[in-house]
Amino acid sequence: MEIAVDGMLGKLARWLRMLGFDTKYFNNMGDDEILRIASEENRVILTRDYQFFRKANARGVKAVFVEGKTHVERLANLSKHLGIKLEIEIERSRCPKCNAGIKPAGREEIKDKIPASTYKTYNEFWVCVGCGQVYWKGSHWEKINNMLSQARQIAYGKSG
Numbered sequence: 001m002e003i004a005v006d007g008m009l010g011k012l013a014r015w016l017r018m019l020g021f022d023t024k025y026f027n028n029m030g031d032d033e034i035l036r037i038a039s040e041e042n043r044v045i046l047t048r049d050y051q052f053f054r055k056a057n058a059r060g061v062k063a064v065f066v067e068g069k070t071h072v073e074r075l076a077n078l079s080k081h082l083g084i085k086l087e088i089e090i091e092r093s094r095c096p097k098c099n100a101g102i103k104p105a106g107r108e109e110i111k112d113k114i115p116a117s118t119y120k121t122y123n124e125f126w127v128c129v130g131c132g133q134v135y136w137k138g139s140h141w142e143k144i145n146n147m148l149s150q151a152r153q154i155a156y157g158k159s160g
Helices: 007-018 031-040 050-058 071-082 107-113 116-121 139-156
Strands: 002-006 023-026 043-047 063-065 102-105 125-128
Touching: 002 007, 002 031, 007 023, 007 043, 007 071, 023 031, 031 043, 031 050, 043 050, 050 063, 063 071, 071 139, 102 107, 107 116, 107 125
Parallel strands: 002 023, 002 043, 043 063
Antiparallel strands: 102 125
């Protein structure tokens, strides 16, 4: 499933990319242009704009009105509505910044691109094939997994 996210849901776009979904984020584009691109590329539109949601569906473009006040609630609702698995499989993940794929990187390959303390502490790294951003399972990794666990709890009443 490929996704188009309007300007109200930038952080959600980053989460969906980490979860492995090709997610285009449109923050400076009109509704008609987003509809055109989503239709041409067969993308599901995610929006918090109810009028845009109705307009998309009226034009035959699948759209989901994203409900929930927090990112956790939004992820839980999308999981239920679209069958999104709320687990990061690093080999499927995409760059949260640019949406390109990521690939494993050798320690020497990224040594000059990260802090020395990170290089000493971690052994596994990934690099974005588009923008070159380097990723590793640092302290933020636990926060990411905790949020996904909370979303699974809301969506399906189970943790872990």
